[in-house]
Amino acid sequence: MKKAIAKIVGLAxxxxxxxxxxxxxxxxxxxxxxxxxxxxxxxxxxxxxxxLGFIGLIAVIMFIYGGxxxxxxxxxxxxxxxxxxxxxxxxVGIIIVLLAYTIVAAVTNALxxxx
Numbered sequence: 756m757k758k759a760i761a762k763i764v765g766l767a768x769x770x771x772x773x774x775x776x777x778x779x780x781x782x783x784x785x786x787x788x789x790x791x792x793x794x795x796x797x798x799x800x801x802x803x804x805x806x807l808g809f810i811g812l813i814a815v816i817m818f819i820y821g822g823x824x825x826x827x828x829x830x831x832x833x834x835x836x837x838x839x840x841x842x843x844x845x846x847v848g849i850i851i852v853l854l855a856y857t858i859v860a861a862v863t864n865a866l867x868x869x870x
Contacts, residue, residue: 760823800863807859811852818845 821841828834 756827760820763823796863796866800859803859804856807852807856811849814845814848814852817848818842821845 818841821838824841825835825838828838
């Protein structure tokens with residue numbers, strides 16, 4: 756079971772880079788994100804946004820894991836309860852990440868940094 760989940764997560768991870776190919780990478784469309792920093796606030800804001808995105812990704816993966824657990828429970832009450840808890844905690848995690856992103860965006864906008 757763990758090997759099957761690991762294979763599914765591995766295949767999903769391989770699909771993530773293909774979504775970046777849809778980005779508009781016209782010359783001059785985006786500022787230099789590595790060396791062209793004008794201020795520390797935008798750098799810190801970018802790090803926080805990246806971290807929140809990563810945590811959100813983990814929460815979505817946990818929700819998918821809970822769904823797979825629920826589908827493979829086979830009517831066993833203990834396993835379905837475990838799956839429901841995993842999905843509930845993942846939803847709570849997603850809500851917390853969205854609220855954290857909203858708070859970070861509000862604070863950075865209030866301070867004048869680029870969110």
